[in-house]
Amino acid sequence: MRVGYYSPLPPERSGIADYSALLLPELERRVEIVLARHGRTKPQRDTDLAVYHVGNDPVAHGWIVEALRRRPGVVVLHEFVLHHLVAGLTVGRRDAAGYLDAMERDSGVVGRMLAHGVLDNRLPPLWETRPEDFPLAGEILDLAREHGLIVHSRHVEERARAAGFDGRIWRIAHPAWRPPAVAPAGIEGEPLVGCLGHLNPSKRIPQLLEAFVRLRERFPAARLLLVGSTAARFDLDGWLARFDLTGDPALVREPYVEETRLWSLMQACDVCVSLRAPTMGETSGSVIRALSLGRPLVVSDIGWFAELPDDVAVKVPVGEGEVDALVDALARLARGGESSAAKEYVERAHDVGRVAEQFAAAFEEAAGGEAVRDAVLSDVARAASEVGIPADSPELTEVGRRLREAGVGE
Amino acid sequence: MRIAVCAPQVPFVRGGAEIFADDLVGELRAREHEAELVTMPFKWYPGTRVLTQAFLWRLLDLDEADGRAIDLVIATKFPSYAVRHRNKVVWLLHQFRQAYDLDRTELGQFGESADDRATRRAVHRLDKVALGEARKVFATSRNVADRLERGLGLAAEVMPHPPQSLDYRCEAYGDFILSVNRLDRAKRIDLLLEALAGNPALRCVVVGEGPDRARLEQLAAGHGLDGRAEFTGRVDDDALARLYARCLAVYYAPVDEDFGMVPYEAFLSEKPVVTTSDAGGPLEVVTDRRTGLVCEPAPAALAAACAHLVEHRDDAREWGRSGKRLAEQVSWDATIDRLLS
Numbered sequence: 001m002r003v004g005y006y007s008p009l010p011p012e013r014s015g016i017a018d019y020s021a022l023l024l025p026e027l028e029r030r031v032e033i034v035l036a037r038h039g040r041t042k043p044q045r046d047t048d049l050a051v052y053h054v055g056n057d058p059v060a061h062g063w064i065v066e067a068l069r070r071r072p073g074v075v076v077l078h079e080f081v082l083h084h085l086v087a088g089l090t091v092g093r094r095d096a097a098g099y100l101d102a103m104e105r106d107s108g109v110v111g112r113m114l115a116h117g118v119l120d121n122r123l124p125p126l127w128e129t130r131p132e133d134f135p136l137a138g139e140i141l142d143l144a145r146e147h148g149l150i151v152h153s154r155h156v157e158e159r160a161r162a163a164g165f166d167g168r169i170w171r172i173a174h175p176a177w178r179p180p181a182v183a184p185a186g187i188e189g190e191p192l193v194g195c196l197g198h199l200n201p202s203k204r205i206p207q208l209l210e211a212f213v214r215l216r217e218r219f220p221a222a223r224l225l226l227v228g229s230t231a232a233r234f235d236l237d238g239w240l241a242r243f244d245l246t247g248d249p250a251l252v253r254e255p256y257v258e259e260t261r262l263w264s265l266m267q268a269c270d271v272c273v274s275l276r277a278p279t280m281g282e283t284s285g286s287v288i289r290a291l292s293l294g295r296p297l298v299v300s301d302i303g304w305f306a307e308l309p310d311d312v313a314v315k316v317p318v319g320e321g322e323v324d325a326l327v328d329a330l331a332r333l334a335r336g337g338e339s340s341a342a343k344e345y346v347e348r349a350h351d352v353g354r355v356a357e358q359f360a361a362a363f364e365e366a367a368g369g370e371a372v373r374d375a376v377l378s379d380v381a382r383a384a385s386e387v388g389i390p391a392d393s394p395e396l397t398e399v400g401r402r403l404r405e406a407g408v409g410e
Numbered sequence: 411m412r413i414a415v416c417a418p419q420v421p422f423v424r425g426g427a428e429i430f431a432d433d434l435v436g437e438l439r440a441r442e443h444e445a446e447l448v449t450m451p452f453k454w455y456p457g458t459r460v461l462t463q464a465f466l467w468r469l470l471d472l473d474e475a476d477g478r479a480i481d482l483v484i485a486t487k488f489p490s491y492a493v494r495h496r497n498k499v500v501w502l503l504h505q506f507r508q509a510y511d512l513d514r515t516e517l518g519q520f521g522e523s524a525d526d527r528a529t530r531r532a533v534h535r536l537d538k539v540a541l542g543e544a545r546k547v548f549a550t551s552r553n554v555a556d557r558l559e560r561g562l563g564l565a566a567e568v569m570p571h572p573p574q575s576l577d578y579r580c581e582a583y584g585d586f587i588l589s590v591n592r593l594d595r596a597k598r599i600d601l602l603l604e605a606l607a608g609n610p611a612l613r614c615v616v617v618g619e620g621p622d623r624a625r626l627e628q629l630a631a632g633h634g635l636d637g638r639a640e641f642t643g644r645v646d647d648d649a650l651a652r653l654y655a656r657c658l659a660v661y662y663a664p665v666d667e668d669f670g671m672v673p674y675e676a677f678l679s680e681k682p683v684v685t686t687s688d689a690g691g692p693l694e695v696v697t698d699r700r701t702g703l704v705c706e707p708a709p710a711a712l713a714a715a716c717a718h719l720v721e722h723r724d725d726a727r728e729w730g731r732s733g734k735r736l737a738e739q740v741s742w743d744a745t746i747d748r749l750l751s
Contacts, residue, residue, distance in 0.1 A: 048524040361531050361534070364524070364528050364530070365532075367524035367528065368523070368524035368526070368527055368529070371525045371528065372461070372529050372532055375458040375525075376458050376461050376532075379458070379459075380462065380465070402494075406539055406540065407536050407538065407539050408461050408464075408535070408536055
């Protein structure tokens, strides 16, 4: 069986490119993969199925959506909120009508009116201010309906269902990297609290800074490590100044770092923090890495993060009581040491071989499942009709129920 | 209790699984239970036939029979465990291995077409439902339990089944190696014949029938084993017990076998078992130089192992007796207690 595979890949800098780079070697042991060249949207010949990785970045995923439109297939939906992607594919290409239609499809006439407001510069861009309220996933869900959807969390599965998606959904965990043998970076702190990954407003950096300042009252030698590029419209320096952390040696700042350095920095942390709100339905490679290393971890009690087992991450609420809970969590974990539960959980649930096997199962079911169901149903129906049992009889209804129950018919 | 023992039947084929199901029914009856064997023919090819045939079990109504409730269903191997019952226990001999560990091997069934791959996955789904809903799942060996865990993530308790009832005894450590098995490629009788070809001092008796018989006989002839490799076909219980009683050792080395009754039957006859390091289930009871010999799956290594026993009959006797002590620990009383608990 040959599967056309559409995804960003290294050297592109994207979490999904890293994800595919991790998954592909294991996947190729199970299924014949035909990689689509970046930007090539023409359907591949001689493949049984096409698989499209869809995320929110129009640069990384625009061409993949175009290919999906030309040949529907299985969609791996990495996040549910796709407003930024859709805006890039419409407004970003001077297709105002396309954006109006997408907003109307998502939120009716009100959505269309809001889109007009954005296009007329009377409202700030919704993809920056309120994307979570207008996810704009409708077209992608439609295109995935025939072959199915792969998601990483119950959160996204439920949102897809709530949006009316009635196709097949496979929920498959994010695979985990095997931690490289690197020494912890030489950064001291008692404790050293780390926040690693692209820094943007949804990472709750202001709340983290406030909590850190309060933590230092109880742990004077505490340090905070912020690692990653900063989003264009996020004023990190302003926030550091507001909490009087500008130039403070307790605040260690590193920009985007290469993979080996990232692991080394994470190894040095006593606690890792990965807050998120609002969530776009995404998973976090940073969280998976931290768990692989057995780092004590604090996350927001939201979306995929809330689905992590309680014994591998402390979950803090978003909004009221958030900073208090965060301070308590950091203080509690400061002396906790390595989490064997986290390592065991990752080995069990996020093992890349297991994930690849689940992907292969999904691909095989998507490509041939319907033909198999038809063959079985036709066998049963023929036997029934030969002895005079009509298709709409209670007997055959019961047979259909048993087939579904046994996973043989849908 | 009223107990239905469920087992599929491949018409005109009888082997260990059929003996096992009959024995289970007999042992349950001997303990005052009302037990019945429920069976259905099974054909697993071509294409999706494996699914439609498996599904037949799902349509059975075994809640009651003749107006009286059936208290317990004990299902044995694929696809009989697809049966529905409020009190279903599975004593798993094996799953449909072509969909699991034999896939993409020369013993596999499913090709690389999208339909074949999807059929294989449908077998997995059916297994997951059918085994997942059972009140308890026992596996006849660690090997079978591990395969279940690897394939579907389901846990099973290991419970070997006692061997068939025969007049087990030891009369001599004779001059032949005995093979008791269905003659198909997976049982690897050809390895034994090739070992004999490499050592003119060895003899064997091959008991059993199967689709590979003609090829094996040709192989024996091709190696010039006339007189040293005897094919008996299927034999009756008395003849089988006599062969066990008089052989030097028993060869049993299928590829990654589930478990198989043969090692225990050999042990009860105080005979060591010669097997290979990739034989799977037999390795749970055949320990090298304690209850037999474990060699590499290569003709020369097997020939050397058999030759050792020819030259060291004391070892054969000692290891056979150790095996007997092991086999005597597996009793129907204990296994039936666990099944019904």
